[in-house]
Amino acid sequence: MRTSQYLIATLKETPADASVISHQLMLRAGMIRKLASGLYSWLPLGLRVLRKVEAIVRAEMNKSGAQEVLMPVVQPAELWQESGRWEEFGSELTRFQDRHNNAFCLGPTHEEVITDLIRSEINSYKQLPANFYQIQTKFRDEVRPRFGVMRAREFIMKDAYSFHGSHACLLKTYEVMHQTYCSIFQRIGLNFRPVLADTGSIGGTGSHEFHVLADSGEDDIVFSNASDYAANIEMAEALAPSVVQEEKRAGRTVATPATKTIEEVCNYLNVPAHQTIKTLIVLGTVDENGKQPLIALVLRGDHQLNEVKASKLTQLASPLAFASDQRISSELGLPVGYIGPFNLTIPIIADRAAAAAVNFVCGANIVDHHLQDANWHDASLFAQIADIRNVVKGDPSPCGQGQLDIKRGIEVGHIFQLGTKYSEAMKARVLDEQGKEQAMVMGCYGIGVSRVVAAAIEQNHDDKGIIWPSAIAPFHLALIPINLHKSPAVAETCEKLYQAFSTAGIEVLFMDEAKARLGGMLADAELIGIPHRVVVGDRGLEQGMVEYKGRADSESSNIAVDEIVSMVKNFMN
RNA sequence: CGGAGCGUAGCGCAGUCUGGUAGCGCACUACACUGGGGGUGUAGGGGUCGUGGGUUCAAAUCCCGCCGUUCCGACCA
Numbered sequence: 001m002r003t004s005q006y007l008i009a010t011l012k013e014t015p016a017d018a019s020v021i022s023h024q025l026m027l028r029a030g031m032i033r034k035l036a037s038g039l040y041s042w043l044p045l046g047l048r049v050l051r052k053v054e055a056i057v058r059a060e061m062n063k064s065g066a067q068e069v070l071m072p073v074v075q076p077a078e079l080w081q082e083s084g085r086w087e088e089f090g091s092e093l094t095r096f097q098d099r100h101n102n103a104f105c106l107g108p109t110h111e112e113v114i115t116d117l118i119r120s121e122i123n124s125y126k127q128l129p130a131n132f133y134q135i136q137t138k139f140r141d142e143v144r145p146r147f148g149v150m151r152a153r154e155f156i157m158k159d160a161y162s163f164h165g166s167h168a169c170l171l172k173t174y175e176v177m178h179q180t181y182c183s184i185f186q187r188i189g190l191n192f193r194p195v196l197a198d199t200g201s202i203g204g205t206g207s208h209e210f211h212v213l214a215d216s217g218e219d220d221i222v223f224s225n226a227s228d229y230a231a232n233i234e235m236a237e238a239l240a241p242s243v244v245q246e247e248k249r250a251g252r253t254v255a256t257p258a259t260k261t262i263e264e265v266c267n268y269l270n271v272p273a274h275q276t277i278k279t280l281i282v283l284g285t286v287d288e289n290g291k292q293p294l295i296a297l298v299l300r301g302d303h304q305l306n307e308v309k310a311s312k313l314t315q316l317a318s319p320l321a322f323a324s325d326q327r328i329s330s331e332l333g334l335p336v337g338y339i340g341p342f343n344l345t346i347p348i349i350a351d352r353a354a355a356a357a358v359n360f361v362c363g364a365n366i367v368d369h370h371l372q373d374a375n376w377h378d379a380s381l382f383a384q385i386a387d388i389r390n391v392v393k394g395d396p397s398p399c400g401q402g403q404l405d406i407k408r409g410i411e412v413g414h415i416f417q418l419g420t421k422y423s424e425a426m427k428a429r430v431l432d433e434q435g436k437e438q439a440m441v442m443g444c445y446g447i448g449v450s451r452v453v454a455a456a457i458e459q460n461h462d463d464k465g466i467i468w469p470s471a472i473a474p475f476h477l478a479l480i481p482i483n484l485h486k487s488p489a490v491a492e493t494c495e496k497l498y499q500a501f502s503t504a505g506i507e508v509l510f511m512d513e514a515k516a517r518l519g520g521m522l523a524d525a526e527l528i529g530i531p532h533r534v535v536v537g538d539r540g541l542e543q544g545m546v547e548y549k550g551r552a553d554s555e556s557s558n559i560a561v562d563e564i565v566s567m568v569k570n571f572m573n
Numbered sequence: 574c575g576g577a578g579c580g581u582a583g584c585g586c587a588g589u590c591u592g593g594u595a596g597c598g599c600a601c602u603a604c605a606c607u608g609g610g611g612g613u614g615u616a617g618g619g620g621u622c623g624u625g626g627g628u629u630c631a632a633a634u635c636c637c638g639c640c641g642u643u644c645c646g647a648c649c650a
């Protein structure tokens with residue numbers, strides 16, 4: 001490709017509304033442009049990268065035995081009503097009506113459509129298992145689109161759906177997809193980890209997420225330092241601590257004026273946060289009177305409530321909701337900040353660690369007062385003791401080996417064992433060996449293709465710009481002439497090299513604009529992140545040399561003109 | 574949805590407090606010089622100051638409404 005015939009839309013300055021590095025660099029390198037919040041156009045350069053990611057995903061999916069299909073973005077409401085998600089999904093699902101007033105939605109995912117398709121096409125156990133995938137545009141009206149294509153409203157996803165006669169068969173395909181995902185992210189060249197995950201709103205039984213490790217990630221990923229255990233913090237179990245061997249002191253009420261937060265109380269009383277107990281008031285499930293009762297959650301002051309774990313408790317509303325300050329003060333007669341677990345009139349659910357605490361500080365249920373050296377006398381105080389906190393660095397690993405560490409991750413893939421949730425609801429059945437009708441067992445497998453592009457940049461950049469992994473670079477090599485318009489020797493050599501590289505299967509961006517200056521071309525090549533660059537100038541040519549530099553190299557080197565093609569080709573293998 | 578900020582040329586910003594002819598840098602056009610890391614000069618083009626209303630002799634500037642957008646928190650590829 002020649003830059004004289006190609007849109008290189010690089011920006012010298014960083015657009016003000018981009019905060020994360022991948023978003024900034026994608027705008028600056030001229031890969032994407034924003035149309036509206038969470039909606040992006042892909043420019044030629046960005047699209048080349050996107051297509052390369054797609055190609056790797058497609059190749060590995062095909063290799064796994066999955067079959068490619070393409071389903072519509074626009075989906076009829078009836079299917080979603082049939083699965084129950086028309087009500088369940090909330091306002092992230094964009095709904096609209098056509099000219100006949102029929103209801104439709106923009107597909108945020110395709111379980112309904114694929115299940116509808118397959119229930120009429122597959123009728124026998126003999127046709128199973130089968131796995132279908134597509135690479136297609138999804139629309140989710142995100143609460144808060146951000147970070148460019150990392151969390152866009154419209155995005156490209158690879159979604160696959162497998163169908164089986166038994167759960168055992170599903171597990172086999174699940175394992176194949178797990179392997180396939182590892183191959184995909186390896187080929188792309190990412191530093192990633194598969195981790196145990198929550199199933200979220202998609203539903204189902206078992207699940208793994210694939211995370212690209214990067215500080216800008218939105219998820220906390222938990223690792224054992226002694227085994228390959230890895231889990232999303234939503235899932236990682238916090239074990240009960242060993243019992244503290246400490247003499248229980250007599251509790252007393254102390255005045256703690258204007259100390260509402262744990263931090264304020266700790267400073268005021270000079271106690272560490274792990275010696276405190278906090279009491280959170282949340283809403284329970286709707287009772288027979290149609291009301292949501294208040295329920296108290298008790299955690300150690302230094303621990304964070306894990307809302308995913310909590311909302312799985314049957315007594316609690318799902319998703320978890322905190323009680324309003326008004327309800328707390330009217331029903332408990334107290335402002336937030338001084339509530340404690342003793343003499344509360346509402347049910348209490350205690351975290352395992354909180355239930356094991358001794359000689360702790362907690363709210364006294366009196367304004368401006370806390371209890372100090374408080375102790376649990378009787379476990380019957382609690383309606384339940386459960387794991388409802390986030391693990392913290394240094395916790396023992398739930399796998400039994402080692403301690404936990406926490407890193408940030410960007411979720412680029414997610415695989416689920418769906419089971420029969422959709423096939424039951426939508427009557428997707430086959431006849432088994434006995435001629436009996438049976439709901440198909442399903443799995444589903446997603447990759448955020450456009451997000452992978454951003455994640456790759458988060459992991460591979462420097463102060464000059466992007467450093468593409470070779471497999472997804474928009475071009476392999478930048479061919480940069482010096483004084484192209486003046487030097488016949490430079491022009492001739494560049495043309496010859498351009499042909500030779502192309503013939504060797506190397507994708508060249510030939511910066512052939514007559515008046516372009518060297519500094520600008522070098523800066524662009526670095527910003528765009530092209531892995532290899534060759535500079536051709538008269539001075540080198542007098543010795544029969546051109547200048548080579550890899551994007552991540554610190555120094556360039558002189559290479560003979562007739563060796564450069566085979567050298568770069570070797571680098572790429 | 575709650576909290577905060579921003580909206581002036583394609584991009585980055587100043588001007589707003591204290592009302593008085595709309596500016597700067599980059600980019601763009603033309604010409605000349607320059608030519609191994611975003612060069613220099615000369616001459617240019619480009620603006621409903623987000624939008625609607627109000628106050629005023631006069632509004633980018635003050636007041637009210639609306640819209641857009643970004644960031645921080647609860648959702649997800």
